[in-house]
Amino acid sequence: MTFVKLYDVIIVGSGVAGLSTALHLNKDLNVLLLCKREMTLCNSSLAQGGMVAVYDTEHDSCEEHIKDTMIAGRYENNLEAVTILSKESKMVADELLDLGVDFDRTSDGKIDLTLEGGHSKHRILHYKDSTGKEIVDKLIIAVKRRKNVTVMEYAQMCNLKKVPGGFSLDILQHEQHHYVSTPFCVLATGGIGRIYQYTTNSAIATGDGIAMAYQLGAKIQHLSYIQFHPTAFYNAQQRECFLISEAVRGNGAYLRNCHMERFMHKYDERLELAPRDVVSQAIMKEQEATGSKHFYLDISHKEPEFIKTRFPMIYHNLLQSEYDLTREPVPIYPCQHYLMGGIQVNLNSESTIPGLFAVGECSHTGVHGRNRLASNSLLEGIVFGRRSALHINQLSKQTQEKIQPYPFQPDVYTADIPKGTRTEIRSIMQKAHFVLPNRKLAEEGFIRINDIKFMLEHGQFKVTPDYIEAKSLATCAYIILKEIM
Ligand SMILES: Cc1cc2nc3c(=O)[nH]c(=O)nc-3n(C[C@H](O)[C@H](O)[C@H](O)COP(=O)(O)OP(=O)(O)OC[C@H]3O[C@@H](n4cnc5c(N)ncnc54)[C@H](O)[C@@H]3O)c2cc1C
DSSP, rough: OOOEEEEEEEEOOOSSHHHHHHHHOTTOOOEEEEEOOOOTHHHHHOOOEEEEEEEEEOOOEEEEEHHHHHHHHHTSSSSHHHHHHHHHHHHHHHHHHHTOOOOOTTTTTSEEEEEEETTTSOEEESSTTTTHHHHHHHHHHHHHHHHEEEEESEEEEEEEEEEETTEEEEETTTTTEEEEEEEEEHHHHOOOOGSSSSSSOOOOOOOOHHHHHHHHOOOOOOOOOOOEEEEOOOOOOBBBBBBBOHHHTTOHHHEEOOTOOOOOGGGGGGGSSSOHHHHHHHHHHHHHHTTTOEEEEEESSSHHHHHHHHHHHHHHHHHHTTOOOTSSOEEEEEEEEEEEOOOOTTOOBSSSSTEEEEEEGGOOOOOSSTTTTTTHHHHHHHHHHHHHHHHHHTTTTSSOOOOOOOOOOOOOBOOOOOOTTTHHHHHHHHHSSSSSSSSSHHHHHHHHHHHHHHHHSSSSSSHHHHHHHHHHHHHHHHHHHHHHO
């Protein structure tokens, strides 16, 4: 008989979405918060540009923010969700300020609001060019003060089961299995970037929550809506591509082709400030026109001191690769960046399976439509994380069915998955579903991905982080390719 611990709520993920959920749950709820590596290793910590808030209501309005979000999303957005996102933005920004988040200020002490591609107004709150880290650090401090929240690091959810009264989870931590159950499970597991050969995403972004929700029968929506960021630093040797923030273009940087000519005027009147999908597609078309993959981002016409003060992290990071942002154009190329689709949820972040919630990048609230507007995703994670918590606070007061935990069995297999499985999945996706998808390669890829998924699901493999993630990658790749065929 395995020992099963019960919690009132289990949150899987410690990015902004999971942390925001934890902070808004009632203090009398016994909460477990899991993350599969250290708490700070997540996409949230990598966010550079900032977080949207309709903060300066004299010069900006929710109506304008909603309009910009809908234009970027090609009007495929859920208007109700976008309206909530915008209307709750000032409130959550004030909450972050109360927690000590040190957003940059102007010389007269006001919050410094910056501009990014696709926005008609200056409305991005930022902390230099490391906004995500600043927010995550302050949220972690606040969550760690909560006596009702137990944090488990290096604790990977490797199995999620629906049981009478709730959910049972098998957690792998330092090769030990822990079995836990809860009436409310919140998936905050982030994106799927690691399904690609080149991505800006951190190592945790393997789509575990999405794959496990899919296996449970939850509805998954628009998983093929993937954003490719136009300006990742080009370095074919590195899989995790260093992002050069949208805000660099927002502050006047130009895009140049292999002849060092600006080219965006050929593709969009908003030039370098067009939304990401437009800029990434323009780069691919310009590649076809010039026959060259060489593209550059150039802000060297701006004052060096301004560049160093406004983008210290980007400046220093590029210097390590021997590029001086203040003096020369820097090579860039599009790469996978963000997932607009995910686990379908309602406005309280509840999935199609009652009691199973999804927040942040793994969820599909519909706020981003076809293409996310810059800096709307930290906001989405925080707003909808809060909303999931408020709803769970209500639901937890109602009488609940007694949980019957799942009888997980100890791991008996010893074989590792075949070497190169993950590499093969990444290579298929990079070719089949990049900025301009290739239908023929997608069809061929789907057949192979289907085989890999079957092999992982039915083979007798030892449950390791590698195995769990390979299964998640194969499942997400399968859903994506199936959707576009
Ligand atoms: C380089 C970069 C720059 C960005 N810049 C911006 C920006 O300026 N503004 C903006 O709004 N957005 C930006 N984004 C997007 C934004 O950061 C993310 O969409 C958002 O932070 C996702 O938050 P999250 O909480 O959903 O997921 P994450 O922050 O990625 O957190 C996921 C968590 O889930 C955990 N997890 C995953 N699987 C498991 C498992 N099986 N078991 C246990 N735990 C698990 C991980 O350990 C992690 O704690 C950027 C993204 C990147 C990659």
